Amino acid sequence: MIEPGATALLGPSGAGKSTLLRLLNRLAEPESGTVQFRGQDVRTLDVLDLRRRACLVPQLPALLPGSVVDNVRYGPRLAGRRADVRGALGLAGLGAPYAEREAGRLSVGEQQRVMLARALALEPRVLLLDEPTSALDEETSAGIERTLWDLQERLAVSTVLVTHDRGLAARLATRVVQLREGRLLATRATVM
Numbered sequence: 001m002i003e004p005g006a007t008a009l010l011g012p013s014g015a016g017k018s019t020l021l022r023l024l025n026r027l028a029e030p031e032s033g034t035v036q037f038r039g040q041d042v043r044t045l046d047v048l049d050l051r052r053r054a055c056l057v058p059q060l061p062a063l064l065p066g067s068v069v070d071n072v073r074y075g076p077r078l079a080g081r082r083a084d085v086r087g088a089l090g091l092a093g094l095g096a097p098y099a100e101r102e103a104g105r106l107s108v109g110e111q112q113r114v115m116l117a118r119a120l121a122l123e124p125r126v127l128l129l130d131e132p133t134s135a136l137d138e139e140t141s142a143g144i145e146r147t148l149w150d151l152q153e154r155l156a157v158s159t160v161l162v163t164h165d166r167g168l169a170a171r172l173a174t175r176v177v178q179l180r181e182g183r184l185l186a187t188r189a190t191v192m
């Protein structure tokens with residue numbers, strides 16, 4: 001049971017952290033057991049709708065060809081909605097001038113923020129963040145961490161944050177779930 005709020009999934013490489021995130025929005029299917037989202041078996045939900053409500057930001061940026069604004073509009077357009085591009089970019093820590101930039105030419109840190117903006121444009125209830133800072137240098141990583149902190153303060157969005165960084169988990173999450181070799185080792189609350 002993952003409660004509303006900020007949860008960190010902590011564990012060494014290969015522990016099953018990414019797999020657990022993927023189970024939560026049906027990018028993977030369990031061999032046994034069921035996954036429920038707000039009390040409903042995820043298999044009974046429309047899969048695209050589920051992925052908009054529980055939106056995964058992968059470990060490495062994977063942007064579509066085109067501009068930043070093309071990328072941010074893409075998901076909401078599929079859902080027949082208009083995106084608040086400026087709002088999403090702002091929340092992801094990108095100023096309005098980024099909108100027209102070519103997504104593929106941005107730095108990895110900037111691309112990671114565009115991935116975040118894409119997710120936020122869907123107005124998800126849950127953000128599934130897979131090691132959002134692991135590909136980044138210390139300074140860029142600290143910037144993303146501040147952005148994630150602000151999001152949690154400003155939006156009614158729950159986060160499930162995968163990391164192997166205990167410090168990051170303690171700073172950003174109120175609960176830490178520890179995984180090892182595909183099994184749950186411990187769950188504990190962190191002191192904020």
Ligand SMILES: Nc1ncnc2c1ncn2[C@@H]1O[C@H](COP(=O)(O)OP(=O)(O)O)[C@@H](O)[C@H]1O
Binds near residue numbers: 013028
């Ligand atoms: N669909 C799958 N079926 C079986 N094994 C898988 C599947 N997906 C991933 N794995 C394996 O599960 C283990 C955990 O992978 P992963 O969740 O990516 O770990 P982590 O993100 O904690 O580093 C790895 O050994 C991986 O090869």
Ligand SMILES: [Mg+2]
Binds near residue numbers: 017018019
């Ligand atoms: Mg992983």
